Amino acid sequence: METTKQGMGQNLCVCVYVCRYGKVFKTHILGTPIIVSTDPAVNKVVLQNHGNIFIPAYPKSIREIFGEYSILRTNGTLQKKVHALIGGFLRSPQFKTRITKDIEHHVKLTLTSWKDLPLLLIQEETQKFTFKVLVKALLSLDPSDDLDFLKREFDEFIKGLICLPIKLPGTRLYKSLKAKERIFKLVKRIVEQRKLGLEKSEDQEHQNTIPNDAVDVLLRDISGEQNDKQSLSLDFIISHIIELMIPGEETVPMSMTLAVKFLSDCPVALELLTVYIYMYIYMYSIFYPIYRPPQDREENMKLKRQKTDSGDDYCWTDYMSLQFTQNVINETLRVANIINAVWRKALKDVEIKGILIPEGWCVLTSFSSVHMDEENYENPYEFDPWRWEKTGASVKNNCFTPFGGGQRLCPGLELSRLEISIFLHHLVTTYRWIAEKDDIIYFPTVKLKKKLPIRVTSIGNSS
Numbered sequence: 001m002e003t004t005k006q007g008m009g010q011n012l013c014v015c016v017y018v019c020r021y022g023k024v025f026k027t028h029i030l031g032t033p034i035i036v037s038t039d040p041a042v043n044k045v046v047l048q049n050h051g052n053i054f055i056p057a058y059p060k061s062i063r064e065i066f067g068e069y070s071i072l073r074t075n076g077t078l079q080k081k082v083h084a085l086i087g088g089f090l091r092s093p094q095f096k097t098r099i100t101k102d103i104e105h106h107v108k109l110t111l112t113s114w115k116d117l118p119l120l121l122i123q124e125e126t127q128k129f130t131f132k133v134l135v136k137a138l139l140s141l142d143p144s145d146d147l148d149f150l151k152r153e154f155d156e157f158i159k160g161l162i163c164l165p166i167k168l169p170g171t172r173l174y175k176s177l178k179a180k181e182r183i184f185k186l187v188k189r190i191v192e193q194r195k196l197g198l199e200k201s202e203d204q205e206h207q208n209t210i211p212n213d214a215v216d217v218l219l220r221d222i223s224g225e226q227n228d229k230q231s232l233s234l235d236f237i238i239s240h241i242i243e244l245m246i247p248g249e250e251t252v253p254m255s256m257t258l259a260v261k262f263l264s265d266c267p268v269a270l271e272l273l274t275v276y277i278y279m280y281i282y283m284y285s286i287f288y289p290i291y292r293p294p295q296d297r298e299e300n301m302k303l304k305r306q307k308t309d310s311g312d313d314y315c316w317t318d319y320m321s322l323q324f325t326q327n328v329i330n331e332t333l334r335v336a337n338i339i340n341a342v343w344r345k346a347l348k349d350v351e352i353k354g355i356l357i358p359e360g361w362c363v364l365t366s367f368s369s370v371h372m373d374e375e376n377y378e379n380p381y382e383f384d385p386w387r388w389e390k391t392g393a394s395v396k397n398n399c400f401t402p403f404g405g406g407q408r409l410c411p412g413l414e415l416s417r418l419e420i421s422i423f424l425h426h427l428v429t430t431y432r433w434i435a436e437k438d439d440i441i442y443f444p445t446v447k448l449k450k451k452l453p454i455r456v457t458s459i460g461n462s463s
């Protein structure tokens with residue numbers, strides 16, 4: 001019997017170690033009957049039947065914080081509608097073109113600020129700039145006192161997401177809910193101003209232009225669909241914007257941090273992302289066409305050289321075309337399992353592959369067990385970006401679900417991948433680094449014990 005190395009726990013820090021000898025098994029956590037599924041086929045049915053047979057289930061502290069209006073508690077047609085609105089916006093090429101500039105700006109500023117630092121903590125550094133990108137995408141908030149205030153309050157708010165559900169002054173949950181009230185006021189002010197602006201706008205063409213941010217997308221829905229019964233209220237929009245910050249805030253910087261860690265621990269992969277270009281240029285000039293190493297190996301330096309020589313700006317498709325970098329991102333998401341499992345509750349009895357899931361039972365669809373199963377991946381604990389050269393990654397692959405699946409497939413999927421690609425490209429083409437030894441903690445959320453301290457040295461041709 002082998003167990004996965006990653007704890008997958010919930011409800012008051014109880015860790016469940018998922019045994020590989022049972023693909024689906026029943027257990028109880030603090031009295032809650034739970035079916036743990038490590039079977040990709042069962043997971044797929046559970047994810048795809050969300051809303052009809054299964055609804056998301058969350059511990060009490062998360063439910064308290066989300067309150068009555070919540071994207072995570074929203075089900076049925078309203079969830080579908082909001083998911084489609086936000087997902088469609090975040091996936092649109094127009095949005096990606098615009099946000100690429102913002103991401104580049106923040107990444108370059110951050111990298112420049114590292115130049116004279118003796119030591120820096122990757123986890124903290126990435127968290128700072130990804131939050132700025134996120135609030136820009138959601139409510140067009142640029143660096144300002146409001147942004148600083150929002151960041152401070154948000155940090156307090158998020159601390160209470162997984163905690164003891166005790167709401168007394170001084171407790172973590174209480175402080176978190178108070179912080180949420182202050183965030184609500186700030187976001188309300190911004191949303192109301194924007195609504196006024198939209199109403200005053202005499203430019204009827206406005207409705208046909210591309211929305212600037214998520215607030216714009218949701219406000220247009222109000223003004224465009226007055227008679228729609230599913231029309232969104234202002235309070236819903238404000239809460240929704242706050243809740244959109246939650247899934248994006250930790251996941252993206254943690255993926256970046258872990259990519260840096262895995263690359264530091266796997267120098268060959270790092271070399272292939274970058275320095276082969278020097279060898280390539282040298283060999284190319286002497287032996288071409290006898291020697292020609294694979295194009296993808298030198299991709300980041302090559303792209304940077306192309307851009308420097310032509311003077312052209314990067315566009316989002318440039319970053320997404322970095323194939324080896326995409327493989328590094330896939331492998332990071334597979335090994336790291338930032339969201340290691342999702343929870344669903346059965347609305348009625350349902351049988352999947354001969355297994356009865358009784359009404360009211362929770363199902364824990366374990367992504368990390370699927371990602372770490374040697375039936376699905378050879379040497380699953382090894383960081384091996386090359387494995388993706390053979391298989392490729394697609395949302396249709398049941399054995400690779402870092403962004404979930406079905407009706408609740410992460411709408412931030414493409415934005416996240418783009419942001420990580422931009423960060424990795426500029427990092428590996430600007431600096432070499434040495435990372436201190438650090439350990440990954442998997443519970444209750446994925447983190448680095450020491451926040452991954454690194455020392456950087458400039459490659460010499462940084463932009």
Ligand code: HEM
Nearest residue numbers: 083247248251252255339342402403404408410411412416
């Ligand atoms: C590497 C980064 C990310 C990972 C690994 C990730 C993972 C996930 C997963 C697994 C789910 C499904 C949850 C479920 O089925 O209950 C999800 C949902 C969601 N994610 Fe992400 N996410 C990431 C980044 C983002 C970003 C940047 C945003 C926002 C801009 C975002 C917004 C959302 C939202 C709104 C949902 C809920 C969708 C719904 O229930 O309709 N995520 N994410």
